[in-house]
Amino acid sequence: MSVSQAAPVPLQIVRTVAELRGVMRGWRAQGLSVALVPTMGALHEGHLDLVREGLRRADRVVTSVFVNPTQFAAHEDLGAYPRQQERDAELLDQTGGHLMFAPTVDEMYAPGAVTRITVGDAETGGPSQGLEGDFRPQMFGGVALVVAKLLNQVQADVAVFGEKDWQQLMVVRRMVRDLDIPTEIFGLPTVRDDHGLALSSRNAYLSADELQIARRLNVILREAADRAAAGQPLATVENDAVAALLEAGFDTVDYVAVRQTDSLAAFSSGVVEGPARILTAARIGRTRLIDNMAVQGARFEGLGSRF
The missing domain is CATH 3.30.1300.10 (Pantoate-beta-alanine ligase, C-terminal domain)
Structure with a gap:
């Protein structure tokens, strides 16, 4: 796909799926390609590198900022997970991101929704089994569900993920293959500090x-x-x-x-x-x-x- 070299576009912030799809229709009508960078916010340099990679691969970049409750167990740090949407928006604007999608939980998961996604199990195997799947058994079902929804909502040409969450990246790739989702999944090498610690x-x-x-x-x-x-x-x-x-x-x-x-x-x-x-x-x-x-x-x- 060819990537536009036009002047910078100010960051848009949308909070509903209807608004998001409206923007996507406008971009598609202009023949623009789209990259998706899914995040849970509290953005750091690692996330911004994902956005920069999206800018290299597409004309427009959508960054989702959503702390996904379906991948947290009851005892985990959902409530304590850092949230700083205003700062996230500033960073995305400075980096050249085009749109921040920041839905509420009710917007992403309508009351009464019952659909779940499982990427493998003990019988069939698959990349969700073992490792994080043993210690956080709810995680990959929640990740698969929210990523599938985001890919459906954005209809992106490419989605960029960090390799730090390697098992998650393999789960997403397997899900995309199995469900015939036409989005290219790209993994970007882990961004580390000067001492080699993975940014998180x-x-x-x-x-x-x-x-x-x-x-x-x-x-x-x-x-x-x-x-x-x-x-x-x-x-x-x-x-x-x-x-x-x-x-x-x-x-x-x-x-x-x-x-x-x-x-x-x-x-x-x-x-x-x-x-x-x-x-x-x-x-x-x-x-x-x-x-x-x-x-x-x-x-x-x-x-x-x-x-």
Whole structure:
């Protein structure tokens, strides 16, 4: 698709699906392509990089700002999740975003709505199984539902997601393929601070001491990824990484796992045998951090090649 190089367009803010679709009809009538960047707000540089990627890939960019209740369990931080829509709008305007869609819960989920989406289960498998699916079993159904609604509402040519939520990205890609949704799903590499910590809205919860501990997460993960790439047994690699995180000061570790890149299935042989990703979730105080990275340069016996 060709991307317009016209003068900047002031940010529009709409709060209803009817308003959103009205704007989309106008853009389509002009032959403009559209990118969608779904967010829960509290925007940071990582989100803004997604918007910039949308600007490279389409003529217009819609950024949704919606704290989605269907992906939170009763005990999780829905009420505490940071909300700063005025600041979000300023950042989007400065970045060149064209429209902020900020619906209410009732606008997004009409009273009485009963439709749910499941992307795989224990019988069929799928990327929603295990990892975050074990520790936050409500999450991916909620993510799939809200993303499906946003894709339907915007009818975007492309949607841009961050790779920090790798399992979520794989769930969305699987859903889009299975439901024949004609939107290209693009994953943008994780944006990190100068110490390698993945940017996240939840980083704001960290104290100064906790932040120093958090910055060990990507270092320990990279060391584990290198060991996995070298062919070491994954059970040992994963267990040692958990121990290293606890020694570094994390209070608990939900998982460290090396999985197949796209399906997120485990390697049945216990060693890396193809494209792989290492994923983790760990807690410091009241903050739960996730991260992941590719397992680079693994060698496979008998293949004589590298991925």
